[in-house]
Amino acid sequence: MARTSNKGLKVLITIIFIICTLLLITYALLQGKKGGGGRSMRNRAPSGDTVFSVRTLKAQNSVLHDYVSTNGEVEAQSSIEVFPDMGGKVRNVYVSLGSPVKKGSVIARVDPSEPGTQYALSPVYAPISGSIVSTPLKEGTTVSTNSVITIIGDVESLQITANVPERYVALLKTGLSADISLEAYPGVIFKATVSRVSPVVDAASRTKEIILNFDKKDSRINAGMFAKVTLFTRDFTGAVVMPSDSVVTKDSKNYAYVVTRDNTVEQREIVLGEKVDGMVQILKGVSEGERIVVEGQTSLSDGAKIRDISENIERDEQEIADKKSDEEERPATDEKESADVSKDNAEKMAKSTKSKKRSWGGVGSTGER
Numbered sequence: 001m002a003r004t005s006n007k008g009l010k011v012l013i014t015i016i017f018i019i020c021t022l023l024l025i026t027y028a029l030l031q032g033k034k035g036g037g038g039r040s041m042r043n044r045a046p047s048g049d050t051v052f053s054v055r056t057l058k059a060q061n062s063v064l065h066d067y068v069s070t071n072g073e074v075e076a077q078s079s080i081e082v083f084p085d086m087g088g089k090v091r092n093v094y095v096s097l098g099s100p101v102k103k104g105s106v107i108a109r110v111d112p113s114e115p116g117t118q119y120a121l122s123p124v125y126a127p128i129s130g131s132i133v134s135t136p137l138k139e140g141t142t143v144s145t146n147s148v149i150t151i152i153g154d155v156e157s158l159q160i161t162a163n164v165p166e167r168y169v170a171l172l173k174t175g176l177s178a179d180i181s182l183e184a185y186p187g188v189i190f191k192a193t194v195s196r197v198s199p200v201v202d203a204a205s206r207t208k209e210i211i212l213n214f215d216k217k218d219s220r221i222n223a224g225m226f227a228k229v230t231l232f233t234r235d236f237t238g239a240v241v242m243p244s245d246s247v248v249t250k251d252s253k254n255y256a257y258v259v260t261r262d263n264t265v266e267q268r269e270i271v272l273g274e275k276v277d278g279m280v281q282i283l284k285g286v287s288e289g290e291r292i293v294v295e296g297q298t299s300l301s302d303g304a305k306i307r308d309i310s311e312n313i314e315r316d317e318q319e320i321a322d323k324k325s326d327e328e329e330r331p332a333t334d335e336k337e338s339a340d341v342s343k344d345n346a347e348k349m350a351k352s353t354k355s356k357k358r359s360w361g362g363v364g365s366t367g368e369r
Contacts, residue, residue: 054296055310056259059240059286064276066234068171072162072212074182074225076133076153086122087144088112090137097135101126101152108136108149124149131155133223155223158214160192162229163207171233172197178212181228182221191215194231236274239281246294247272247280256286257293257300259308265293267302 092109101107109121134151137143160180164172174197180190196211212229214221247270248255254272257265273281286292291308293300300306 049305051305051307052296052299053309054265054293054300054306056291056308057242057246057294057310059242059282059288059290059292061237061239061288062241062279064236064241064274064279064281065232066236066274066276068164068168068231068233070162070164070229070231072160072180072227072229074158074160074221074223074227076130076155076223077157077159077213078128079130079133079151079153080128081148082107082124082127082150082152083145084108084110084122084124084143084147084149085145086110086112087147088122088142090139090141090143090149091121093136093139095132095136095150097132099132101130101132103127103129107132110143126152128152131223153223156217158221158223159195160212160214160227160229162210162212162227162231163202163205164210164231166201166206166208168233169201169208172208172210177232179230179232180212180214181230182225183228184225185220188220190218190221192229236276236281239273239283240286240288241279241281242286242292243294244275244278244280246292246297248297256282257297258286259291259293259306263307264303264305265300267300 088110090108091111093107095101095107103126105126106123107126108124110124111119111121113119130152131154132150133153133155134148136150137147143149172194174194176194178192178194180192182188182190192212192214194210195213198209201208210231242256246256248257248267254270255267256270258268260266268285270285271283273283275281293306296306
């Protein structure tokens, strides 16, 4: 029994030894993997080497045109109201809106008769030559000597009457330029210049009236049209400009990210100037010719590495434009090529016919050989 007990003890010790050996080997392998992982982490690039994709813009000295937007109406430069010589009822009207008239011509007749009386019709004469620019009163309308029958104006010389809010009155003066848009011609800009500024402010509307003359005559412009007026009031010059939404504000200070030679960015404090239509002047901090980050700047910090994708986008946009241009030109080219092919086929058929006639042994029109 003692021998059997000793033998079992030896087997147990052997099993324990094997298990311990396996555990040591497993531990060593795990430590090796951890060590390898540590070396791998040391070989990775630090977070400071992250490259940010951004879009940039070259800083240039540009002019910002400040402006005021308002509405106006196209009307004749010279116009006159027409009044009757006698009161009564309008009996006859010989003109309509837009009709041309000559000075001294009869445009209407008024019946001054009252119940129980009979008078001759009183003619209403055109005081000047021009066109009817206001709808005449209808027949049967009762008028007095203070009633306006119609308005005659020179439609060859047109102007725009517009009202500007009181807060912009200090900027108004003659000679200011303006862009005029008409609903009848979307996308077309007509140039005009301020010729007169009213000396008073309308107390009811709190606006001041201005008169603008078109720089060029254009047959498309008609009296009575509604006009949208963009009146340029001031020009801001002498500074580089950049999109206002690309300015980064930190602790009440304004910054811009300027691209350096090694494709990193430098954070610079800037001083802002005037702002117009999403563009702002940079009075200090950026020089003309330097490239400024205009998209992707919110993720940047001083010294960050960047990849400028502006050139790729511009190239893609140019390729799209070129492709569109090619597609527009292709139909004409295809038609020309088709015409050339048809011409070549016709010439080949003519030559083939002539060749066949010769191969027939020279048969002439009479069929004789």
